[in-house]
Amino acid sequence: MARVASAIAVGGILLFGSSGCRKEAGPPRWDVDLLAPLVNTSLTLNDVIADSLLVTGTDGALTLLYRTELFGVRLDTLLQVPDTGITYNYVLPIPGPLFFAAGALLPTDEDATSLDLEDVQLRTLAIRSGTLQVDLTNMIASGITGTFALPGGTFNGQPVAVQGVVPAGSPLNPSFTPLTRDLAGHWFDLRGPDLDQVNALSSQITIQLDPNGAGANVTNLDSVKAVATYTDIVPQFAEGYFGNRTEQVGPENTAVDLFDRITDGLLDIDHVEARLRITNGVGADLRIRIHELVSENTRTGTSVPLVHPIVGSPINLTRALDLGGSFQSTAWSTTLDPGNSTIAAFVENLPDRLRYAVDLELNPLGDISNGHDFLYHESAVSAQLELEMPLRLIATDLTVESIATPDLPGSEEAHGLTDGTLSLIATNGFPFRARLLLDILDADDQVVGSIPVVGEVASGEVDPDGLVRDPVRSVCTASLTPQQVDLLYAEPRLRIRAVFNTADQAQHLPLMAHYRLDLQVVAGVNYVVNGDE
Amino acid sequence: MSERLPALALALALPLLSFAQDLLPTGDAAQRDRVEVRGGFAYDANTLLNELVLDLTQGGFVERDVRERSQAALRSNNRLGQVLQLGVHAVFGDSILGRAGLKVMISATHQDQAGLRFRPDVYALTFFGNAGFAGQRADLSGSAFEQQRYQTLGAGLYHARSGSWVRLDVVKGQSWTAVHLEDATLFTAADGTRIDLRLHGTYRSSDTARSDLGAFNGLGAAISFAQRFSLPTRNGSAAHRITLGAQDLGAVRWNDRALRSGPDTAFTYDGITVDDVFDLTGAITGEEQLLDTFGVRPSAAAAWRLLPLHAWAEHSVTWPTGWRMDLRIAQRALPGFIPFAQLTGWRRFGAQAVGISAQYGGFGGLRAGVHGRFRITRWLGAELQLPNLYGLTGPRARGLAAQVGLVFIP
Numbered sequence: 006m007a008r009v010a011s012a013i014a015v016g017g018i019l020l021f022g023s024s025g026c027r028k029e030a031g032p033p034r035w036d037v038d039l040l041a042p043l044v045n046t047s048l049t050l051n052d053v054i055a056d057s058l059l060v061t062g063t064d065g066a067l068t069l070l071y072r073t074e075l076f077g078v079r080l081d082t083l084l085q086v087p088d089t090g091i092t093y094n095y096v097l098p099i100p101g102p103l104f105f106a107a108g109a110l111l112p113t114d115e116d117a118t119s120l121d122l123e124d125v126q127l128r129t130l131a132i133r134s135g136t137l138q139v140d141l142t143n144m145i146a147s148g149i150t151g152t153f154a155l156p157g158g159t160f161n162g163q164p165v166a167v168q169g170v171v172p173a174g175s176p177l178n179p180s181f182t183p184l185t186r187d188l189a190g191h192w193f194d195l196r197g198p199d200l201d202q203v204n205a206l207s208s209q210i211t212i213q214l215d216p217n218g219a220g221a222n223v224t225n226l227d228s229v230k231a232v233a234t235y236t237d238i239v240p241q242f243a244e245g246y247f248g249n250r251t252e253q254v255g256p257e258n259t260a261v262d263l264f265d266r267i268t269d270g271l272l273d274i275d276h277v278e279a280r281l282r283i284t285n286g287v288g289a290d291l292r293i294r295i296h297e298l299v300s301e302n303t304r305t306g307t308s309v310p311l312v313h314p315i316v317g318s319p320i321n322l323t324r325a326l327d328l329g330g331s332f333q334s335t336a337w338s339t340t341l342d343p344g345n346s347t348i349a350a351f352v353e354n355l356p357d358r359l360r361y362a363v364d365l366e367l368n369p370l371g372d373i374s375n376g377h378d379f380l381y382h383e384s385a386v387s388a389q390l391e392l393e394m395p396l397r398l399i400a401t402d403l404t405v406e407s408i409a410t411p412d413l414p415g416s417e418e419a420h421g422l423t424d425g426t427l428s429l430i431a432t433n434g435f436p437f438r439a440r441l442l443l444d445i446l447d448a449d450d451q452v453v454g455s456i457p458v459v460g461e462v463a464s465g466e467v468d469p470d471g472l473v474r475d476p477v478r479s480v481c482t483a484s485l486t487p488q489q490v491d492l493l494y495a496e497p498r499l500r501i502r503a504v505f506n507t508a509d510q511a512q513h514l515p516l517m518a519h520y521r522l523d524l525q526v527v528a529g530v531n532y533v534v535n536g537d538e
Numbered sequence: 539m540s541e542r543l544p545a546l547a548l549a550l551a552l553p554l555l556s557f558a559q560d561l562l563p564t565g566d567a568a569q570r571d572r573v574e575v576r577g578g579f580a581y582d583a584n585t586l587l588n589e590l591v592l593d594l595t596q597g598g599f600v601e602r603d604v605r606e607r608s609q610a611a612l613r614s615n616n617r618l619g620q621v622l623q624l625g626v627h628a629v630f631g632d633s634i635l636g637r638a639g640l641k642v643m644i645s646a647t648h649q650d651q652a653g654l655r656f657r658p659d660v661y662a663l664t665f666f667g668n669a670g671f672a673g674q675r676a677d678l679s680g681s682a683f684e685q686q687r688y689q690t691l692g693a694g695l696y697h698a699r700s701g702s703w704v705r706l707d708v709v710k711g712q713s714w715t716a717v718h719l720e721d722a723t724l725f726t727a728a729d730g731t732r733i734d735l736r737l738h739g740t741y742r743s744s745d746t747a748r749s750d751l752g753a754f755n756g757l758g759a760a761i762s763f764a765q766r767f768s769l770p771t772r773n774g775s776a777a778h779r780i781t782l783g784a785q786d787l788g789a790v791r792w793n794d795r796a797l798r799s800g801p802d803t804a805f806t807y808d809g810i811t812v813d814d815v816f817d818l819t820g821a822i823t824g825e826e827q828l829l830d831t832f833g834v835r836p837s838a839a840a841a842w843r844l845l846p847l848h849a850w851a852e853h854s855v856t857w858p859t860g861w862r863m864d865l866r867i868a869q870r871a872l873p874g875f876i877p878f879a880q881l882t883g884w885r886r887f888g889a890q891a892v893g894i895s896a897q898y899g900g901f902g903g904l905r906a907g908v909h910g911r912f913r914i915t916r917w918l919g920a921e922l923q924l925p926n927l928y929g930l931t932g933p934r935a936r937g938l939a940a941q942v943g944l945v946f947i948p
Binding site: 031032033034036037038039040041042043044045046428430480525526527528529532533 | 594596597600602605664665668669670726729733808809810812
C-alpha cells in the first residue's frame with residue numbers, strides 16, 4: 006500500500022515538499038485517500054490438494070487418490086546385530102623367566118564367539134557397514150607382530166586378517182597398537198569351524214616376536230593382550246532361521262497431511278473406497294494381526310476406529326522370494342468400502358493422523374525353510390493405505406485456514422496507514438458459498454482482535470445436475486478502524502479463515518476440474534504521506 | 539501563520555531577477571572596486587496559496603482545508619518555483635594586460651533553483667489521493683519538475699566604463715532531480731479493481747546516497763556575462779542604456795551514480811498476482827514487484843544536464859531630474875517559468891533611491907513591489923527589494939520575494 010501511495014504522491018513529495026527549511030515538526034504530512042487493487046489470485050482444487058492426488062475423469066469430475074504408508078517394519082526391527090567383543094590374553098603358565106628367541110611364535114588362540122541374536126539363528130551374514138577394531142597390548146621386552154584372522158570371513162572371496170606391529174613393552178609400561186578394518190562388503194559364515202553351529206563368529210589370533218629383534222625373557226608377569234570388537238554392524242544380507250517370535254508395532258501414529266488446511270467443519274462424502282495392501286519383503290512367513298486402526302482428528306479431538314473383519318483377525322503372508330542378490334516381495338490386499346466397513350466415517354473425520362497397533366508373528370509354522378529364512382537390507386514389511394474418493398460431497402462449515410504476515414509499510418510506532426476498507430471481490434465457480442473471518446493473532450496464536458467481514462462469497466449457480474453453470478460475482482468488505490490498524494502493526498499476523506458450505510446441503514455435489522474461484526483484494530485506505538517516517 | 543509569513547519573507551527571501559542589477563544607487567560610479575554580498579530566497583506561484591507552501595516547508599500535518607483552498611484556486615496550468623542564491627562577488631583592479639578600465643571579477647555562489655508546472659489532477663492525486671478519481675481518468679500530462687543545487691567558483695573581466703562583464707565558473711553539482719511527464723494518465727476503476735496507467739516520461743536524479751551541501755555529485759562549467767550599450771544622447775536629455783545578459787550558460791556532468799528511468803508504457807494493474815492463495819505473507823505491499831510492474835526501476839549512468847540558464851534584456855532610461863525607468867524581460871530554463879517582464883520606476887534622493895515596480899510572468903502572475911538602494915556610509919551600500927507586496931499580505935496570498943544585499947567599497 007505504501008508504494009501505491011508513493012507512486013501516486015511521488016510527484017508531490019518531490020514537487021511540493023522539497024524546499025526550504027524544516028523545523029522540529031518533521032517532514033510535511035498529509036492524508037490521502039487511496040483506492041487500489043492489492044492482490045489478485047485464484048483458487049482451484051489444486052491449491053488445496055496436490056495435483057498428484059487428483060485424477061480427472063473423462064467427464065471432468067475429480068477423484069481424490071491418496072496413498073500413505075500405514076506402517077513399515079524394517080531391518081532394524083527384524084534383526085539387530087549387537088556390538089560384540091572377543092578378548093585374547095596370553096600369559097606364561099610358569100613363573101619363568103623363559104627366553105623366547107627372535108621370531109618365536111606364542112601359542113595360537115582359535116575361538117568361535119557366539120553373536121547374541123536371541124531367537125535368530127544365522128548361518129550367513131553379509132555386512133553392509135560396520136567396523137572391526139583390534140587393540141593389541143604388549144608387555145614383553147620385544148616387539149611383536151599380532152595377526153587377527155577371521156576364518157569364517159571373506160572379502161571379495163579372499164580370507165580376512167588384520168595384522169599390526171606392537172613395540173616392546175613392560176608390565177609397568179605396556180605398549181599399545183590399535184588396528185581397525187572396515188567390514189563393509191564382508192561375508193561371514195557363522196556355522197563355526199565345523200560348520201555345525203549358528204551365530205558363530207570364528208577368530209584366530211597369532212603373536213610372533215619381532216624376527217629382527219633380540220628375543221626376550223618372558224615371565225608370568227609379562228603378557229600379550231588382544232581385544233577385538235565388532236561395532237555398528239548393519240547387515241546387507243542374512244540367512245538362517247529367524248525364530249518364531251512376535252514383534253509388536255505400536256500403538257503408534259502416522260501423520261496424514263491430506264486435510265491439513267481444513268481446521269473445522271463437516272464433510273459428507275458420497276462414496277469412498279480404500280485398499281489396504283501389505284507387502285512382505287522378508288524371507289520368512291508372517292502372520293499379521295491389526296489390533297486397531299483409528300482415524301484421529303487432533304483439532305477436534307474426535308477418533309473414529311476402523312471396523313472391518315481385518316481388524317483383529319490374522320492376516321497370513323507367505324515369505325518373499327530370494328532372487329539371489331535381490332528379492333521379490335509377496336503381497337496381500339483387501340478393499341474397504343462403506344458397505345463392509347466404517348471407512349466413510351473414518352475419512353469424514355478429517356483425520357490428521359492414524360493410530361495403529363499391529364503384531365507381526367514370524368514363522369508361525371516354525372522352521373519350515375530348514376534354516377533358510379533370509380532378509381536383505383531393503384527387506385521390509387509394509388502396509389499401504391490407498392484412498393480413492395470421488396469428490397462428490399456436502400460441506401458444512403468446512404473451514405480452511407491460512408495465516409499471513411502482511412508486509413505493512415512503516416512501523417508500529419510510525420505508520421501512514423490509518424484506516425480503510427478491504428474489499429474482497431470473488432468470482433466463484435465452486436458450488437460452495439463461503440464466509441470469511443479475519444482475526445489478528447499474537448505470537449502465541451491467540452486472537453487479539455477481529456475484523457468483521459460484511460457479506461459472503463456466493464456460491465456458483467448450480468443446475469439440477471449439481472454442476473455449476475455460471476460463476477457468481479460477489480463482494481465482501483472489511484472495515485479497518487484506526488485501532489485495528491494499530492493492532493495489526495503491533496501483532497502483524499492475520500488469520501484468514503474461509504468457511505465453506507455447499508450450495509445444496511441435501512445433495513452431494515461433484516467437484517469438477519475446471520472449477521475455480523477468482524479473488525481480488527481491493528484496498529480503500531486513508532494514508533498519511535510521510536507517516537511511515 | 540500570519541506571523542510566520544512576513545518573518546520568513548524578510549529573513550530569507552530574495553527577488554528572482556535582481557542579481558544582474560547594480561546594488562549601488564543609480565548614478566554611482568561603476569568604476570569603483572567593491573565587494574558585494576548577496577543572499578536570499580524567492581518563491582512564486584501563480585495559483586497555490588502561501589499557506590500551503592509554508593505548511594509544506596515547515597513540516598507537520600497539512601490540514602485538509604488548507605489543501606482544499608489551494609485546490610480551489612487551481613487553473614488548467616499551474617506554476618511555481620523557487621530560487622535560492624547566496625554569493626560573494628568582488629571587482630577590483632585598474633587594468634589587465636595594459637588595458638585600462640578592465641577589472642578582475644571573482645565570484646563564488648550557492649544556487650538552489652527549482653521549477654514546477656502541473657495540472658490540477660497532479661495536485662488532486664498528490665494531496666487527496668486517487669480515491670476521488672474512482673471511475674475517472676486523471677490527466678497528469680505535461681507536468682514537469684526540476685531542481686538543481688550547485689555551487690560555482692569563477693573569475694572574469696569587468697569593464698568599468700560600461701559595466702559589462704564576463705565570467706567563467708567551475709560548477710560543483712550538489713544534487714539534481716528532474717521529472718517530466720510527457721504523457722501520463724491514471725484511470726481508477728469505480729470499484730478500485732483496476733488502475734490503468736499510461737506513463738511516458740522521464741525521471742532523473744543525481745546520486746541519491748548523498749545530497750547535502752557537501753555532496754560532490756557532478757562537475758561542470760558555465761559562462762555568465764552582461765553586455766551594456768549606452769545609446770547616444772543629447773545634452774540634457776534622458777540617457778538610455780540596454781543590457782543583455784546571461785547567467786549560468788553551461789552544464790554539469792552528473793557522475794555515474796546518477797539515476798534515470800524513462801518509462802513509455804501503458805498497462806493495467808489489478809493487484810499483485812499471488813500464486814498460492816494460502817501464502818499471502820509479504821504480498822500485501824509487494825514493493826519490489828510494484829517497482830517492476832510500473833517499469834520505473836531506475837538505472838545508473840552518468841548524465842549531462844544544462845544548468846538553469848537565466849537570460850535577460852533590460853532597457854534603462856535615466857532622466858537628469860533624478861527619475862529612472864527600467865524595463866526588464868527575462869527567462870529561466872526551468873519548468874513552469876514563463877517569460878518575465880518587470881517595469882520599475884526609480885526616484886533618486888541624494889545618495890538614496892527608491893522605486894516601485896510592476897511585474898508579470900516568471901513563476902507568478904501580476905504583482906507589484908518596492909525597491910530601495912541606500913548609501914549608508916562612504917564605503918557601505920545596501921539594497922532591499924520587496925518585488926511582491928501582495929505576497930506579504932497574508933497566508934492566502936501567493937508568492938514570497940525579497941532581497942537584501944550589501945556592497946563594500948574600500
